[in-house]
Amino acid sequence: MFDNLSDKLDKAFHILKGHGKITEVNVADTLKEVRRALLDADVNFKIAKDFTSRVKDKAIGQDVLTTLQPGQLMVKLVKDELTELMGGDAAGVNLSGNPSVILMSGLQGSGKTTFSGKLANFLKTKKGKKPLLVACDIYRPAAINQLHVVGDQIGVEVYSEPENKNAVSIAENAIKHAKANGFNVVIVDTAGRLAVDEEMMTEIANVHKAIQPQETLFVVDSMTGQDAVNTAKAFNDRLNFDGVVLTKLDGDTRGGAAISIKSVVNKPIKFIGTGEKMEAIDVFYPARMAERILGMGDVVSLVERAQEQYDEEEARKLQKKIAKNEFGFDDFLTQIQQVKKMGNMKDLVGMIPGAGKALKDVEIEDDAFKHIEAIIHSMTPAERTKPALLDAKRKIRIAKGSGTDIQQVNQLLKQFDQMSKMMKMMQGAGGKNLMRMMGGMKGMRP
Known part of the structure; x- marks a missing residue:
């Protein structure tokens, strides 16, 4: 979403990198690139010109806080102005009629x-x-x-x-x-x-x-x-x-x-x-x-989507399984299904601060979990419940049945083991940490 515009704006802010303060000269150079980025994104020329003029007026003469660099201040000013340009606040839909x-x-x-x-x-x-x-x-x-x-x-x-x-x-x-x-x-x-x-x-x-x-x-x-x-x-x-x-x-x-x-x-x-x-x-x-x-990124939207898939009763059952070391591949599969319901993977990654930029050249497909699901579906019910049963012979059978190779099966088992240990640690004192974290997510609001 808006990848080209994001890249060009990022390059524009780099002009201010290393500068100790904001001046009329470096602001003009930066905003020239910002305006060019907006025009390339097919924004109307007058709107782009007025936009950069407003940012310039706010930037000139601003004292840069000791915790901020000039580039960071410019990002904030552009963000505030972009927000205002796109409407400021969210607008609800009118449902007053009957019907x-x-x-x-x-x-x-x-x-x-x-x-x-x-x-x-x-x-x-x-x-x-x-x-x-x-x-x-x-x-x-x-x-x-x-x-x-x-x-x-x-x-x-x-x-x-x-x-x-x-x-x-x-x-x-x-x-x-x-x-x-x-x-x-x-x-x-x-x-x-x-x-x-x-x-x-x-x-x-x-x-x-x-x-x-x-x-x-x-x-x-x-x-x-x-x-x-x-x-x-x-x-x-x-x-x-x-x-x-x-x-x-x-x-x-x-x-x-x-x-x-x-x-x-x-x-x-x-x-x-x-x-x-x-x-x-x-x-x-x-x-x-x-x-x-x-x-x-957009952490609030990411949390809201996670909340929609959060089921308190299911979380309690999961907590009990983790406490008893009974977390198996069927539970892992359920977690994957919940993540998939949150939206397409590229969109979700874009909501994580910094992740979109770090992974901009990485193609993230919607079927990113496809081979994991295939491996799990190739296991017997007993193997899913007790991963410890998976010896070399069983792994070869699973690899063949899922159309993957033994390395991918081993990689999944390693990831599953790490996830199980992490979830056990998150249980913490009396097994309360996981539920507290999930409950906290559920209570978050924009």
């Missing part, structure tokens, strides 16, 4: 239908809502089928009228259906349209007028850069939407849309899509995103 109606809008291919499903899943699992998805794309039959597939995947009902070619009446009928059947959120997925298509823009404006949604979201593909910002402005002029959704932030995005869009349309980014899975949706926090752009 709350959310209208999705955007270009063709922006990922509206998939994101509608992600949002429904988010509101269902995180907010305890009962959402209804509505198929209002009357031009593309595959869109209706796609929404039904997504709905089945997440266990959310989809309302559709395949024979009806009037998007307004479908949306109105869906809201009546929601009221009659106890749905408290209605998410209306509309057809993708071009801002220059007057007929299509009039249609979505009519849908908006008829259903009076509490929330209108503009979904945009973040990889389209500055074009996305220009399109958002055209849509906002017609719909006056409430917020922006940036999809495909897990791709090779330049970052221009995320940085520019708030200042152009004066509407907050509310959600981001970070992968293909239905769980790959995050509330947009400007400060956390600024930290990630600057290579500082």
